[in-house]
Amino acid sequence: MKPSIHRPTKLIIDSSAISHNLMQVRDHLPAKTKAFAVVKANAYGHGVLEVARELAEEVDGFCVSNMDEALELRLAGFEHPILVLGVVPVQVIPQAVQASISLTVSSLEWLVLAGETGLDLEDLALHIKVDTGMGRLGFRDFSSIEQALSLMEEAGARFEGIFTHFATADQVDQTQFQGQLANFREILGQLAVLPPLVHASNSATSIWHGETVFNMVRLGNVLYGLNPSGRELNLPYPIQPALSLTSELVQVKQLSAGASVGYGETYHSPSEEWIGTVPIGYADGLTRSMQGFSVLVDGQPCEIVGRVSMDQITIRLPQSYPLGTLVTLIGQDGDQHITVQDWADYRQTINYEIVCLLSDRIPRYYQES
Numbered sequence: 001m002k003p004s005i006h007r008p009t010k011l012i013i014d015s016s017a018i019s020h021n022l023m024q025v026r027d028h029l030p031a032k033t034k035a036f037a038v039v040k041a042n043a044y045g046h047g048v049l050e051v052a053r054e055l056a057e058e059v060d061g062f063c064v065s066n067m068d069e070a071l072e073l074r075l076a077g078f079e080h081p082i083l084v085l086g087v088v089p090v091q092v093i094p095q096a097v098q099a100s101i102s103l104t105v106s107s108l109e110w111l112v113l114a115g116e117t118g119l120d121l122e123d124l125a126l127h128i129k130v131d132t133g134m135g136r137l138g139f140r141d142f143s144s145i146e147q148a149l150s151l152m153e154e155a156g157a158r159f160e161g162i163f164t165h166f167a168t169a170d171q172v173d174q175t176q177f178q179g180q181l182a183n184f185r186e187i188l189g190q191l192a193v194l195p196p197l198v199h200a201s202n203s204a205t206s207i208w209h210g211e212t213v214f215n216m217v218r219l220g221n222v223l224y225g226l227n228p229s230g231r232e233l234n235l236p237y238p239i240q241p242a243l244s245l246t247s248e249l250v251q252v253k254q255l256s257a258g259a260s261v262g263y264g265e266t267y268h269s270p271s272e273e274w275i276g277t278v279p280i281g282y283a284d285g286l287t288r289s290m291q292g293f294s295v296l297v298d299g300q301p302c303e304i305v306g307r308v309s310m311d312q313i314t315i316r317l318p319q320s321y322p323l324g325t326l327v328t329l330i331g332q333d334g335d336q337h338i339t340v341q342d343w344a345d346y347r348q349t350i351n352y353e354i355v356c357l358l359s360d361r362i363p364r365y366y367q368e369s
């Protein structure tokens, strides 16, 4: 699907904010720390190739979640190390070798399956994933890691990295975090040799547990100017949100008292009032649960009234405005500001989900501030 460019709804992405955020985090980590930018899911909705281009000179590599995301970067010409964090089908191993894409091994079964499938692992770069308490991907005990390492060695695969992922690095209570960290340290202590890359830090860990950097970090959310904890923890240094979302009024009408608005007539105007229509809806990622939330027009919050449709919302205006009047859905207008976090709070979710769900129908435009 092509983005709908003949519609005033657009995402404006401040590329320099992304570089700035990377610099901020790096400035607070040991200088030799390798920084990999996590650009999975279309760089959290910000546009993978544009974000990768912006960061190309400043990062040591990229992390993605699957093979197709990795190949997209390679095909676009990026020569950086690329690590796939998720589990890939063993059938893609030859492509990974050919394109120098590093893969994650998260179980012994996966390596055995690769062997049984008759795949050549020679020169395949692998990172062992350790499940220190997340309960999702990874090895949970040292003996299976040892077996995996010997299978890898026999097959000629390269032991490039070992890593883990924390479940609660963005929370005040550190009990789980410290347990996971101790687990990881214990596993590392049992290894005869450490691989070149040892990593445990996502954004939250990099921000609030700077002492936990081994020699590489995997930075996602923070690059985009979002606080990985939502509102739970304050950031120790400022970062800049990279994304804003705007549209325009495409219709403005006066409704008489008692008139109904939208599917299911969930809203009736209490008195005579101005209603504006904005061309964005749930197909763009502005979900139906956002009925009752506000957008900005002329520096003022205007409530979304009536149901959110697939392609449109209706908002209550304080007065009539001309067609083409700017509507700010995320960003600043006058002294008012709506953030991705405000959307997340209203939808009772996390900022990650908000940006990932902004659909490809909305064109992304890039500017340097």
Ligand SMILES: *Cc1c(COP(=O)(O)O)cnc(C)c1O
Pocket: 038, 040, 085, 165, 201, 202, 203, 204, 218, 219, 220, 221, 222, 228
């Ligand atoms: C997505 C992901 C990251 C990045 O997390 P952020 O919180 O966005 O920094 C790091 N590591 C793994 C394993 C991931 O899946």
